Amino acid sequence: MAIRQHLCSCCIILLWVCAVHADQIPEPEPLYDLARLRQDSNSARLEVLKEILRERGIPFELQSFQSAPSPHGRTQGTNIIMSFGPDTKEITVCAHYDAVESTEGELIGGMVDNGAAVIILVDLAKALKSHTLRHRVRVVLFDMEEIGLLGSRAYVATHKPEIIAAINVDVAGMGSTMAYAPGKAERVAHIQKAIGLACTELEFSCLEFPNFPPGDDRTFQEMNLPVVSMAFIPPLESILKIQSLMKLLHTQDDNLDKIDATTLNPATQVVLKTVLNLDEIIE
Numbered sequence: 001m002a003i004r005q006h007l008c009s010c011c012i013i014l015l016w017v018c019a020v021h022a023d024q025i026p027e028p029e030p031l032y033d034l035a036r037l038r039q040d041s042n043s044a045r046l047e048v049l050k051e052i053l054r055e056r057g058i059p060f061e062l063q064s065f066q067s068a069p070s071p072h073g074r075t076q077g078t079n080i081i082m083s084f085g086p087d088t089k090e091i092t093v094c095a096h097y098d099a100v101e102s103t104e105g106e107l108i109g110g111m112v113d114n115g116a117a118v119i120i121l122v123d124l125a126k127a128l129k130s131h132t133l134r135h136r137v138r139v140v141l142f143d144m145e146e147i148g149l150l151g152s153r154a155y156v157a158t159h160k161p162e163i164i165a166a167i168n169v170d171v172a173g174m175g176s177t178m179a180y181a182p183g184k185a186e187r188v189a190h191i192q193k194a195i196g197l198a199c200t201e202l203e204f205s206c207l208e209f210p211n212f213p214p215g216d217d218r219t220f221q222e223m224n225l226p227v228v229s230m231a232f233i234p235p236l237e238s239i240l241k242i243q244s245l246m247k248l249l250h251t252q253d254d255n256l257d258k259i260d261a262t263t264l265n266p267a268t269q270v271v272l273k274t275v276l277n278l279d280e281i282i283e
């Protein structure tokens, strides 16, 4: 009896220690995961991303597609697809994970464009696991955007009949203003409404910015699918910062030191809220 009581006390202490310990284990920092995307090749980026998703318990599948040789000589691209919610029509939330490949065999930059957006979507995927959704939401990380939107083309070619709306995130981590470019297809009003509500609810600074550089959103537009592309940038009043942002894209200066770590979690929250609003609003 005494031994049993003693054992029980030990169990209680052990449980308490475990509980305290669990509380103390910090969530992985977005900046830490983003730093892991600094790799020598897009293939290595893919491997790290698979590792991050496994660590976070986020199920995914891969879509492989053939392409003309990339500067590094890759002839196969790979998209990462994470699915949530019931088997219905689909809301696609996407970002490209590849960076520009130099012919010398290295990756050029790739943190603001578009590693930061990838980490935002990984955090979004983790959050979506605990939400009840009305629609299928697929979070998709595209390969080979930088050599002609090939990943998104392969994805949309396969999934077009299911897609009812798409949100693309391209360029992030440099500020807490969401600039968004609505595509031209019908039903974009639903996405704009979802964005507007999210920005109001979270008191997030958002503005329509039609002159976006082309990205994977063009693939959805070409297929007449409703799409909005988002970027997380400095406030438009900081014109110098915006100009330096435009200059650093696709250069070796697109480094981790350009990322403002405090902007990543709020960006994830506003994308999450937009997706949940859209899931409510859209038929």
Ligand SMILES: [Zn+2]
Binding pocket: 096, 113, 114, 145, 170, 171, 215
């Ligand atoms: Zn990009």
